[in-house]
Amino acid sequence: MQEQQYLTVNALTKYIKRKFDADPHLRDIHVRGEISNFKQHSSGHMYFTLKDEKARILAVMFSSNTRHMKFIPENGMKVIVKGDITVFEPSGQYQIYVKAMQPDGVGELFLAYEQLKQRLETEGLFAAQNKKPLPLFPNTIGVITSPTGAAIRDIITTIKRRYPIGRILVLPALVQGEQAAPSIAKAIEKANAMGEIDVLIVGRGGGSIEELWAFNEELVARAIYQSRIPVISAVGHETDFTIADFVADLRAPTPTGAAELAVPHIEELMDRVLQRQTRLMRSIRERFRFETERLNRVQRSYAFRYPKRLYEQKLEQTDKLTEMLVRNTSRLITGKKEQHDSLNKRFTRNHPRQVLTEAKHKFERMDRDMNRALQQTVTKKQTDFDKILATLQALSPLRIMERGFSLAYTKNNQILKSVTQVKPDEQVQIQLNDGQVYCKVETIEGGDKNAIGK
Amino acid sequence: MPSENNLSFEEAMTKLERIVEKLEEGDVPLEEAISIYKEGMELSKLCHDKLKSVEEQLTQIITEDGSTESFSIDEED
Amino acid sequence: MPSENNLSFEEAMTKLERIVEKLEEGDVPLEEAISIYKEGMELSKLCHDKLKSVEEQLTQIITEDGSTESFSIDEED
Amino acid sequence: MPSENNLSFEEAMTKLERIVEKLEEGDVPLEEAISIYKEGMELSKLCHDKLKSVEEQLTQIITEDGSTESFSIDEED
Amino acid sequence: MPSENNLSFEEAMTKLERIVEKLEEGDVPLEEAISIYKEGMELSKLCHDKLKSVEEQLTQIITEDGSTESFSIDEED
Amino acid sequence: MPSENNLSFEEAMTKLERIVEKLEEGDVPLEEAISIYKEGMELSKLCHDKLKSVEEQLTQIITEDGSTESFSIDEED
Amino acid sequence: MPSENNLSFEEAMTKLERIVEKLEEGDVPLEEAISIYKEGMELSKLCHDKLKSVEEQLTQIITEDGSTESFSIDEED
Numbered sequence: 049m050q051e052q053q054y055l056t057v058n059a060l061t062k063y064i065k066r067k068f069d070a071d072p073h074l075r076d077i078h079v080r081g082e083i084s085n086f087k088q089h090s091s092g093h094m095y096f097t098l099k100d101e102k103a104r105i106l107a108v109m110f111s112s113n114t115r116h117m118k119f120i121p122e123n124g125m126k127v128i129v130k131g132d133i134t135v136f137e138p139s140g141q142y143q144i145y146v147k148a149m150q151p152d153g154v155g156e157l158f159l160a161y162e163q164l165k166q167r168l169e170t171e172g173l174f175a176a177q178n179k180k181p182l183p184l185f186p187n188t189i190g191v192i193t194s195p196t197g198a199a200i201r202d203i204i205t206t207i208k209r210r211y212p213i214g215r216i217l218v219l220p221a222l223v224q225g226e227q228a229a230p231s232i233a234k235a236i237e238k239a240n241a242m243g244e245i246d247v248l249i250v251g252r253g254g255g256s257i258e259e260l261w262a263f264n265e266e267l268v269a270r271a272i273y274q275s276r277i278p279v280i281s282a283v284g285h286e287t288d289f290t291i292a293d294f295v296a297d298l299r300a301p302t303p304t305g306a307a308e309l310a311v312p313h314i315e316e317l318m319d320r321v322l323q324r325q326t327r328l329m330r331s332i333r334e335r336f337r338f339e340t341e342r343l344n345r346v347q348r349s350y351a352f353r354y355p356k357r358l359y360e361q362k363l364e365q366t367d368k369l370t371e372m373l374v375r376n377t378s379r380l381i382t383g384k385k386e387q388h389d390s391l392n393k394r395f396t397r398n399h400p401r402q403v404l405t406e407a408k409h410k411f412e413r414m415d416r417d418m419n420r421a422l423q424q425t426v427t428k429k430q431t432d433f434d435k436i437l438a439t440l441q442a443l444s445p446l447r448i449m450e451r452g453f454s455l456a457y458t459k460n461n462q463i464l465k466s467v468t469q470v471k472p473d474e475q476v477q478i479q480l481n482d483g484q485v486y487c488k489v490e491t492i493e494g495g496d497k498n499a500i501g502k
Numbered sequence: 503m504p505s506e507n508n509l510s511f512e513e514a515m516t517k518l519e520r521i522v523e524k525l526e527e528g529d530v531p532l533e534e535a536i537s538i539y540k541e542g543m544e545l546s547k548l549c550h551d552k553l554k555s556v557e558e559q560l561t562q563i564i565t566e567d568g569s570t571e572s573f574s575i576d577e578e579d
Numbered sequence: 580m581p582s583e584n585n586l587s588f589e590e591a592m593t594k595l596e597r598i599v600e601k602l603e604e605g606d607v608p609l610e611e612a613i614s615i616y617k618e619g620m621e622l623s624k625l626c627h628d629k630l631k632s633v634e635e636q637l638t639q640i641i642t643e644d645g646s647t648e649s650f651s652i653d654e655e656d
Numbered sequence: 657m658p659s660e661n662n663l664s665f666e667e668a669m670t671k672l673e674r675i676v677e678k679l680e681e682g683d684v685p686l687e688e689a690i691s692i693y694k695e696g697m698e699l700s701k702l703c704h705d706k707l708k709s710v711e712e713q714l715t716q717i718i719t720e721d722g723s724t725e726s727f728s729i730d731e732e733d
Numbered sequence: 734m735p736s737e738n739n740l741s742f743e744e745a746m747t748k749l750e751r752i753v754e755k756l757e758e759g760d761v762p763l764e765e766a767i768s769i770y771k772e773g774m775e776l777s778k779l780c781h782d783k784l785k786s787v788e789e790q791l792t793q794i795i796t797e798d799g800s801t802e803s804f805s806i807d808e809e810d
Numbered sequence: 811m812p813s814e815n816n817l818s819f820e821e822a823m824t825k826l827e828r829i830v831e832k833l834e835e836g837d838v839p840l841e842e843a844i845s846i847y848k849e850g851m852e853l854s855k856l857c858h859d860k861l862k863s864v865e866e867q868l869t870q871i872i873t874e875d876g877s878t879e880s881f882s883i884d885e886e887d
Numbered sequence: 888m889p890s891e892n893n894l895s896f897e898e899a900m901t902k903l904e905r906i907v908e909k910l911e912e913g914d915v916p917l918e919e920a921i922s923i924y925k926e927g928m929e930l931s932k933l934c935h936d937k938l939k940s941v942e943e944q945l946t947q948i949i950t951e952d953g954s955t956e957s958f959s960i961d962e963e964d
Contacts, residue, residue, distance in 0.1 A: 057776045154900035185512040195563060201575045204561055213511075213552075215559040218573050278549065289849060318553050321515070324522050325546040331525040332539040336633060339532055339588065343626045346595050352619065355718070357613045358602065359710045362665065366707060370700040376679035377693040381787055384686050384742065391749055395773050398756035400766040404864050407763050411857045414826050418854065421833030422847045426941055428895065429840050433934045434644035436903050440927045441715050445920035455921075463918055530587040536633050540640055609665035613710045629672055686742035690787050699795055763819045767864050771871055840896040844941050851948050 058137070065135035074133035078159055079144060080152060081105075082123045094121065098129065098144065107131075109146035119151055126152035128159065161264050165291055168266070173273045174294045180278040182298060182310070185317070186246035188215045189310050190277065193236040195220040199253040199284065199303040206307035208301070214311050217245060223252035230260030233271035240276050248275060249306045250292065251282025263290035272296055282306030383459060449481040465492045510546075511552045518545040586622075588629045595622040664697075665706045672699040740776075742783045749776040817853075819860045826853045894930075896937040903930045 066438040068074055081098035088094050097104050112240065121127060131146040150158040160407040189207055193199045195218055203377025207216055219239055223230040241247050262268060264284050272279050272295040281296030282303045300306035367466065456464035457477040470489045471475060521542040524530055531539060563573035598619040600609055607615060676695040676719055684692060752773040755761060761769060829850040832838060838846065906927040909915060915923060
């Protein structure tokens with residue numbers, strides 16, 4: 049048993065408490081017993097023991113639940129309590145937490161109320177979705193209550209004051225005693241049968257729980273539930289709800305309250321009509337103003353106010369482009385012109401005049417050189433010739449004649465050296481220095497060889 | 503709009519409310535809005551007149567035998 | 580432009596607003612711009628006339644129904 | 657150049673722009689330049705005429721619709 | 734030299750340029766130099782005339798279309 | 811010497827140059843010298859004529875194209 | 888002395904030189920000297936004539952080309 053797990057007391061107690069809390073049979077249970085050991089704490093909480101002949105249980109009732117109690121509990125008092133069972137962990141004791149307490153005896157009514165309420169609720173008689181809306185402007189208001197007493201007076205007064213155009217139809221009913229429930233139920237049925245009532249007020253003035261009991265009966269509850277006409281319950285009790293209150297389409301705390309809920313106030317209605325009228329006018333005016341503004345906005349728009357802008361910019365654009373067209377064309381042509389001018393300048397610079405001039409110079413030089421060269425050649429030849437001619441002349445054998453000698457030539461042009469070469473009458477030519485003498489031989493002498501020279 | 507005179511106050515109010523809402527929503531075309539507005543003004547006048555011109559209604563009680571009698575409370579006490 | 584007369588105020592306004600937007604965007608071809616502008620002017624006149632007519636109708640309602648006096652656009656605030 | 661009369665303003669402007677660009681680039685032969693220039697001047701005239709026509713149309717519209725202007729603008733602010 | 738009249742300005746300029754280059758190189762025989770020069774003179778005159786004619790045409794266009802006044806080659810700088 | 815007429819100025823000048831050189835060497839027999847000289851004179855005449863013709867051509871260009879002349883020269887600088 | 892007429896100027900001059908040399912030697916008998924001298928004189932005449940003829944030819948060439956002379960010199964500088 050060494051592996052046995054040990055529980056802490058706390059864990060065990062928590063476990064037991066959870067068991068208690070989870071059990072629905074320990075929830076909202078009704079318990080009958082006698083009070084003992086009653087103590088009321090200064091905080092208002094009550095602590096006591098409930099017991100019978102054979103057993104006892106600790107009980108706690110917190111002040112929040114004691115507030116509406118209509119009696120003060122004391123030791124020895126027999127009561128019926130309603131509450132939940134749970135475990136108080138620090139002491140490990142189970143207790144009943146009392147939520148409601150009734151003295152026993154009345155206790156039976158209370159139990160019946162609780163049971164009926166639970167049943168009807170389960171059946172859905174209290175369900176919100178089954179509640180009928182009240183007419184906004186009821187023509188006829190049905191009132192089911194006692195025709196005498198404060199309740200009917202409060203209702204009628206209130207309705208007449210608030211809504212004089214509403215018709216009030218009183219359906220008298222007993223609201224207390226044995227016959228009350230069937231009487232109320234019957235009145236409800238009658239109201240429905242009449243078919244002219246728009247809303248029903250069912251109720252009475254305040255009283256003890258027994259006095260109000262008819263409104264806790266199933267008969268009344270079902271009649272209310274069956275009603276086609278919306279029902280306002282008006283049981284004059286501020287705190288406790290009757291079954292009728294739960295079933296009714298609307299609950300009013302008092303008859304006066306019911307009348308106020310049943311009809312609108314005529315002044316409010318008038319206000320409402322006027323307010324709608326105002327809203328109508330404001331709305332149409334706003335609409336008109338809105339649309340006017342909308343139109344104005346459009347009319348004030350740039351495009352409408354300055355329609356010239358539609359084309360002014362384009363005009364500018366066109367002008368600019370045209371200007372560029374002119375400028376670019378002009379520039380293009382100027383460029384071509386400059387190109388031509390510069391080329392032409394180069395061209396002109398290369399005028400062939402220069403070439404011609406150079407050619408001429410060269411030609412002239414050449415021409416001159418040629419003439420000069422020829423001249424020199426000819427001159428040299430002339431000079432050479434002149435020189436040799438002079439030499440030749442200087443060496444001339446005929447120079448002897450300059451000294452008085454002469455040469456005689458035969459007719460055969462032979463120098464006459466011997467007399468034998470001629471005969472008389474023959475022609476002889478004598479060459480002198482300054483000319484020639486032509487002679488005729490007259491005689492011949494000699495034969496002596498050295499006759500002249502020796 | 504003679505038919506509208508037969509409307510109950512409640513019907514007239516309901517119509518009026520709807521018209522007001524419709525106009526306030528603003529989705530109604532302008533031309534329709536003006537005719538709705540006209541109708542609304544007439545309904546408003548109708549409601550106004552109905553509230554203004556009503557005489558006080560009688561209070562009645564159903565007797566045991568099922569007949570209806572006028573009923574008045576003792577205003578005193 | 581007889582068809583345009585059948586336009587409701589809202590339709591005319593919507594058209595008009597579109598025209599203004601288009602014109603203000605500025606990319607409208609020149610020839611189209613002028614015809615759009617023309618159309619816009621006609622729509623503007625149409626809307627203006629419709630509003631004028633609404634205003635007259637409103638004034639008339641008030642006059643007929645003396646009780647709800649002094650309707651006027653200026654009345655607000 | 658009758659076909660050019662069918663050009664829209666924008667088309668004419670685009671053509672003109674291209675001509676200006678071409679001239680700016682400077683690659684245009686001299687003889688072509690003059691014919692391009694002529695064409696450009698015609699386009700420019702076409703654009704101007706169209707603008708003139710638009711201006712006249714506008715003036716006419718504004719004169720006709722002089723009334724529209726006044727209504728709504730005054731009442732505002 | 735009738736064929737040369739069919740030359741475009743640019744073709745004439747190109748031919749002229751070649752002539753100028755040749756002349757600038759300087760080795761041109763005398764007779765060729767003179768005939769080349771003659772041709773150059775004609776080409777230069779052709780270019781000049783073409784420029785002159787273009788200028789006149791431009792001036793004429795401007796005059797016809799009075800609106801775009803004062804076009805002139807001088808307008809540059 | 812008909813073939814010589816087909817000589818260019820430069821060819822004729824070259825021939826002439828050779829003749830001058832030969833003459834300048836001085837050893838040329840007289841008769842040969844004179845015949846060489848004769849030939850030189852013809853070449854010289856040819857060159858002279860060519861120069862004359864070129865000059866005339868030049869003058870003619872200027873005269874014919876008086877406008878061109880003035881155009882290109884004046885316009886310079 | 889018909890053969891001598893076929894001599895060139897230079898051959899004649901050479902012959903003449905030799906005659907002069909012979910005469911200078913002085914040993915020549917008078918008769919021979921005289922005939923040599925005569926021959927020299929004839930050669931001399933031949934040379935002289937050739938020179939004369941050259942001169943005439945030159946004069947003739949120059950006269951023919953008289954124009955040439957004036958052209959090139961005057962126009963220059």
